[in-house]
Amino acid sequence: xxxxxxFLVLSGILFAIGTAGVFLRRNxxxxxxxxxxxxxxVNLTFVAVGRYLGTVDGQIIxxxxxxxxxxxxxxxxxxxxxxxxxxxxxxxxxxxxxRW
Amino acid sequence: xxxxxxxxFAAVAVISSLLVVGQRNPMHSVMLLIxxxxxxxxxxxxxxxxFTAVTQIIVYAGAIMVLFLFVVMLLNAHTEDEVVPPTLxxxxxxxxxxxxxxxxxxxxxxxxxxxxxxFSTDPNAAVAISSVARIGTGIFTTHAFAFEVxxxxxxxxMVGAVVIARKEH
Numbered sequence: 001x002x003x004x005x006x007f008l009v010l011s012g013i014l015f016a017i018g019t020a021g022v023f024l025r026r027n028x029x030x031x032x033x034x035x036x037x038x039x040x041x042v043n044l045t046f047v048a049v050g051r052y053l054g055t056v057d058g059q060i061i062x063x064x065x066x067x068x069x070x071x072x073x074x075x076x077x078x079x080x081x082x083x084x085x086x087x088x089x090x091x092x093x094x095x096x097x098x099r100w
Numbered sequence: 101x102x103x104x105x106x107x108x109f110a111a112v113a114v115i116s117s118l119l120v121v122g123q124r125n126p127m128h129s130v131m132l133l134i135x136x137x138x139x140x141x142x143x144x145x146x147x148x149x150x151f152t153a154v155t156q157i158i159v160y161a162g163a164i165m166v167l168f169l170f171v172v173m174l175l176n177a178h179t180e181d182e183v184v185p186p187t188l189x190x191x192x193x194x195x196x197x198x199x200x201x202x203x204x205x206x207x208x209x210x211x212x213x214x215x216x217x218x219f220s221t222d223p224n225a226a227v228a229i230s231s232v233a234r235i236g237t238g239i240f241t242t243h244a245f246a247f248e249v250x251x252x253x254x255x256x257x258m259v260g261a262v263v264i265a266r267k268e269h
Contacts, residue, residue: 001101001216002102002103002106003216003217003218003219004216004217004219005214006110007147009211010110010113010114012207013114014113014114014117017114017117017120017121018117020121021121024121025121027126027177029126029130029171029172029175029177030120030121030123030126032168033126033133033168036133036164037121037136040137040140040160043156044140044143047143047144047147047149047152048147050147051148051149051219052219052220054220054225054228055229056228056235057238058149059149059151059229059235060235060238060239062152062155063152063239064250066155066156066159066160067250067253067254068250068253069164070159070163070254070257071256073164073167074167074257074258074260074261075257075260075261075264077168077171077265078261078262078264078265079264081171081174081175081265082264082265084177090175
């Protein structure tokens, strides 16, 4: 029988994959995709716990998270386009002008 | 809840997510992420959340990923730049390995101490959870303020995206 624990473990695995992607990859678009993986891992937790507690609040929060993810993707991709215009590269190592 | 379906969908989600991170070509990464969202959508159906499952496909796989595909094609950057070796240094790497192993041990210890939290098998609970009417009532009554703020957020994001991506002259 599948319990809440399995869903939480799966969510943790997905979140770890997303975190690893953010740290390991050297491509701005793949980093944004890894952030989407992390957001989805959290969404899975919300829905699973909502099912466990017998309330629709988890699904409502997921609805808002999706809206925020859409806004984040729009602004993030606009930033990627603007950065690519300046340096002709997608590597985050190329944008170090503000580095302390 | 069918264990076989759970493990199939979970395997699809995890393997395609791993491939997203492992790919060199951003185009393939975006396609594989859509597969991962399909697996998650199946898991939402198993959790009696059909509305969220459909939203996942329409909004995430349909709209947000198309936005990503547009940008990947627009920038025409098919491959990643050359691999940069880790810049942590030998000591930094050791500390990182120790810390991550400690975190993994901590999580495993915590998991071994909790019993299985079973889902309710009451069919009435499943019906109540999967009701779109209840989700709509929740959004437009209890969470009405958050909903309205979300519309402002979308407007700001839209204007911001246009301003940031605009060509300077």
